[in-house]
Amino acid sequence: MSEPHLVARAQQGDLPAFEELVKRYQREIYQLACRLLQDAEEAKDMTQQTFLQAFIHIREFRQESQFKTWLFRIAINQCFNHLRSKKRFGDPVDAQELGLVEEDTPAAELAASEERDRLYAALARLPAKQRAVLTLKLERGLSYKEISEELGGTAGAARVNYCQALKTLKKYLKSEDSHEMAMRPYTTAAGRLSRR
Amino acid sequence: MKWRCALIQRRLADYPDGDLRPFLRRLIAAHLEGCPDCRRELQELKEVEQLYLAHPVPDPGEDFWQEFDRELHVKLAKASQVLGPKPTGLGLPYYVAGAAAVAAVLVLAVYLGPFQSPAPGPPASPPTEAKVAEKGGKPARLAPQALKTAPPPAASPEMPASLAAKSAPTPAEEAELSLAAGRDRDHPRMGEESLWDDEDILSWDVETVVSDLTPEERAQLKKRLETGR
Numbered sequence: 466m467s468e469p470h471l472v473a474r475a476q477q478g479d480l481p482a483f484e485e486l487v488k489r490y491q492r493e494i495y496q497l498a499c500r501l502l503q504d505a506e507e508a509k510d511m512t513q514q515t516f517l518q519a520f521i522h523i524r525e526f527r528q529e530s531q532f533k534t535w536l537f538r539i540a541i542n543q544c545f546n547h548l549r550s551k552k553r554f555g556d557p558v559d560a561q562e563l564g565l566v567e568e569d570t571p572a573a574e575l576a577a578s579e580e581r582d583r584l585y586a587a588l589a590r591l592p593a594k595q596r597a598v599l600t601l602k603l604e605r606g607l608s609y610k611e612i613s614e615e616l617g618g619t620a621g622a623a624r625v626n627y628c629q630a631l632k633t634l635k636k637y638l639k640s641e642d643s644h645e646m647a648m649r650p651y652t653t654a655a656g657r658l659s660r661r
Numbered sequence: 662m663k664w665r666c667a668l669i670q671r672r673l674a675d676y677p678d679g680d681l682r683p684f685l686r687r688l689i690a691a692h693l694e695g696c697p698d699c700r701r702e703l704q705e706l707k708e709v710e711q712l713y714l715a716h717p718v719p720d721p722g723e724d725f726w727q728e729f730d731r732e733l734h735v736k737l738a739k740a741s742q743v744l745g746p747k748p749t750g751l752g753l754p755y756y757v758a759g760a761a762a763v764a765a766v767l768v769l770a771v772y773l774g775p776f777q778s779p780a781p782g783p784p785a786s787p788p789t790e791a792k793v794a795e796k797g798g799k800p801a802r803l804a805p806q807a808l809k810t811a812p813p814p815a816a817s818p819e820m821p822a823s824l825a826a827k828s829a830p831t832p833a834e835e836a837e838l839s840l841a842a843g844r845d846r847d848h849p850r851m852g853e854e855s856l857w858d859d860e861d862i863l864s865w866d867v868e869t870v871v872s873d874l875t876p877e878e879r880a881q882l883k884k885r886l887e888t889g890r
Contacts, residue, residue, distance in 0.1 A: 478741060478744070483737065484730070484737070487730070487733065496717065499718040500718065509725075513729070513733050517740060520741075521744065580715075580716070581716045584712055584716055599713065603713050624675070627674060628671060634709050638709065638712070
């Protein structure tokens, strides 16, 4: 069944139709929430909250834009509101808090996991809006105009945010590299132990 | 020129496959051919993008999504009970529906209300009787036929008793006379003056009335009036 038909039926209160829409977008919403919140449990809660809010307000959706754009806008607002309430915009986060690194990782994958750690640590230092722009631009391949429709603002502002995000991320990664070179014996072992 | 490098590096993130106008794309390409710093900057930006794309958020597994769907279904079911079914209406705002209802009431009031033209009244009375009424019931001359069929004049104190008695018609003649005159003496019409008003009878000029009769006819008429036949 096509998406407009599912949306129309969901607006009539058809719960199975709405759950079909949930299955289509739940993974993308969850990935976006993980990128923004840097926490798996919070990302799951915010993803469910996103779909709950969408179900409550779906009768107000007038199909002037795509349902996907409207849904992602709700997800971004929910995540931003959560971050604002918790005031955790710049706290560094280890990849283990995301639950993404298993304890029994083989030695061959340690390099990859360390690289991932560096990336997530650098991402955590970015403002939430720049993280959102990076996710929408690189992972979903949206244009600056489409990004502005989901985030708000103009396409030019989205382009500036993206360029600045890349440059800042590059700078943090370089600084992480230099910091890791200096603190290598401590970071790899003590860092994981301290966060368990 | 570092200011030129600063301007070019602002758009390096969109080079070469991004949202760039052809003019800017050619300009950046020409600059990169002669600027190693900007080439290195472009290379580093591309590495960051590749690093980002190389480590996407991994899928947490089917167990996670089953639990996720189960919890979400409970929350959506509770919300569905609270919201209730969608109201079946035309979807019009209340003020639009109210304005339409008021306009419909006004249209019906204009077409069905007291603003209609009054119904045509009953037909007018026959012109002959109206003309006679206007003349005051005073015929200037009577034809012989009219004289024979005219109803008898009402009795008055000034009228000679012989004439009044003799001129009284029989019931049959009375009916014939009244019908011929087109008027029922017992049921005169409202507001209509009697053709045979007592004053009119007394003001007749006998000579004028019988002027067209021959002498024999005058004698016969006189005789009939005297005998009452």
